[in-house]
Amino acid sequence: PMRTPHLQAPLDYGCIWPVRNADDVDHALDWLDGYRGPVAIDVETAGLAFDAPVRLVQFGADINAFVVDPCQWPELIDRLLKGDRFVVHNAGFDVPHLARLTSSTDIVATVESIARRTVDTMVLSHLVDPRDRADGGIGHGLKALAEHHVDPNAPDGAAALKARFRQLGLRPSEGWAAIPRWDSEFVRYAGTDVLLTARLHRVLTEEVSRLGLDDLAKFEHDVQTV
Numbered sequence: 509p510m511r512t513p514h515l516q517a518p519l520d521y522g523c524i525w526p527v528r529n530a531d532d533v534d535h536a537l538d539w540l541d542g543y544r545g546p547v548a549i550d551v552e553t554a555g556l557a558f559d560a561p562v563r564l565v566q567f568g569a570d571i572n573a574f575v576v577d578p579c580q581w582p583e584l585i586d587r588l589l590k591g592d593r594f595v596v597h598n599a600g601f602d603v604p605h606l607a608r609l610t611s612s613t614d615i616v617a618t619v620e621s622i623a624r625r626t627v628d629t630m631v632l633s634h635l636v637d638p639r640d641r642a643d644g645g646i647g648h649g650l651k652a653l654a655e656h657h658v659d660p661n662a663p664d665g666a667a668a669l670k671a672r673f674r675q676l677g678l679r680p681s682e683g684w685a686a687i688p689r690w691d692s693e694f695v696r697y698a699g700t701d702v703l704l705t706a707r708l709h710r711v712l713t714e715e716v717s718r719l720g721l722d723d724l725a726k727f728e729h730d731v732q733t734v
Contacts, residue, residue: 524699
């Protein structure tokens, strides 16, 4: 099989690579083996519960994002989670789901292991400005933060995806579980979140350091891990 064509991200630059066949897996593995920075990760689930099925896992950095069905390519997820450094937005949600995808029988230990290697851009955003939007701050959602810190034209992927749910005749409450896994709008939404998280991490890390909050950031991540 040949490599699956990428989707153009709705940003100034960025490629979203659906991992559909063995050539795509090789491409993703080559990227993981060659990339030296922290890898941004995100998950799409069928619901908000801890045991909700994980429909997609996406990972990458500020230019490339790979979107994977974790049930189809578990070996790729295993390789991903052997990495040294991760970036996640709202790790308290994503990390337990990632831990469930491993072969480990000790989920608590696996959650701790992944969390110890993860920087949460939501934690960093609280340190830079703890106010919610209602209090005059930026807020802590990925869209609002990306719009402020990364690109004023950062796309609202959730709004586009909900519009796609309506096109497919799906209620918002069932859309996440029922939308076809490889629907292009769903894949684009998933991959774009990785690109935005990676770019946001770059900005917020510099700002936390400028404010002299590196030690506090480490403490907050330790608390989150517990």
